[in-house]
Amino acid sequence: MARLSDAELRELKQGLVAAVVGAGVDDAALSVLIRQLTTDPDALKPVVQLSLNDPSRLAALNSTGLMAGGAGRTLDTVALLAAEALATPFVAISLLDDSTELLAGLNVDDGDCERVRSADLSIGKFTVATGIPFIVDDAKDHPLLAGHPTVLSGAVGAYAGIPIFSDDDDAVGSMCAWDTHAVNWTGGQILVLQDMADLASAKIFRRPI
Template structure:
C-alpha cells in the first residue's frame, strides 16, 4: 500500500517511495530516520547536547540498527570489477597527475582530506590522497569498514553527508563512530558503460554544509579524473 503525504504531490510521493526502496526500508521508517536526523542536527546547531535525544531515538527503534546498507550486488558486479581491474590502477604506485587532482580538490573545497578511490570487491584502494601524508601501496588499501566510498559507487551519484555523526544511515559506520570523519562529499568515477569504479571524494573531521557549487567543482574534477583513467592512447599512423 502506498504511503502518501498530503503536502507532497504525486511526483514527490513517487520519489519518496523510490528513495526508501533504495535505502532498503519502507517509507515510514525512511521518513522517521530523516526526521530524527534533522532533530539531532537542530539540537547540535544550537549547542544543545543530543545525547538524550539519541538515547530516546535508539530506544524507540528509529536508530536501533548497526547494519549498513547492503551494496554487495553493485560492488561485486562482474562487469564493474572487470572495468576497474582493466585500468591497471589497483595497487599501483603514486602518480603525480592524480596527486594534482586531489590537491586541487582539497584546496578548492577547503577540506583537509581528498582522495581518488578505487572500490574493489572487498576493499578501497586510494590511488591518490591529499592530507594523509606519504603512504605505501599497502597502506593505501583499506577495508570497507574504514571507507564509505563503496556507497557512492553503489548509488552511482554524488553522496553528500554534512555530518555523519547525526546521519541516520552513516552514524553507525566505524569512521563516524571513531570521529575520523564527519563531513563527506563523493562523486563516482563512471566509465562509458555506466559502471562506477571509484570516487573522487573530500572529507572533514568537522561538519560541513556542502553547496551546489561544491558539488559542481568536485564533479568537474571527477570528470577530469575519469578522462585520465579511461584515456585512449593515440593510434599510430601506418
C-alpha cells in the same frame, strides 16, 4: 548470512538510495531502512556487495591496472587541485573492487591517511552502490554514517562523494572530500567536485580532456 529474496534486496536498495539522496525524496523507504539498521547494523551489506561484485564494473576497474599498481602521482595531483579549489583538508580518489578500497589519489601524505583498506570500512562504497552523489553535512546525524568507525573516531565529520564512471557508465569509485567537523557543502563546491570527478575519470581511463 541468510540469502535475501529479490524483493528484500530491492527494498534495501530503495532505502540505500533514499539515505544517499537525503530526506524528503523517499521518506518511507528511509524509515524502513533505519528500522532495519537499528536491528542489524550490517543490513545493507548484501546489497552493497552485490554492486561491488558486478562483473562489468570489476572488468572496467581492472582494465585500469590501478588496483594492482597502487597510487599514481597524476591522481594525487588531481586530489591536491580539488582540495585547493574546495578549501577542504582532505580529498581522495577512491577506487573499489569487491573487497578492497584504494585511495589512488590523495592530497595529504600517506602517513596522514591509510591508502588501502577493506571495502567494509569504505564510505565511498555507498556512492559506488547507488551511482549517485553522497553529500553529508553532519556525519554524526546521518543514518549510514553515525556508527561508522571513522565518524566515531572523529576523523570524518562531513563527507561529499561524486561517483567516478567508466566509459560504459559503471561506477568504479568516487571523488570524495571530507572534513573532521560538520560542513555546509555549497552548490559551488559540489559542482567543483563533479568537475574534478570527470577529470579523474578521464585520467583513469586515458580519455582526452
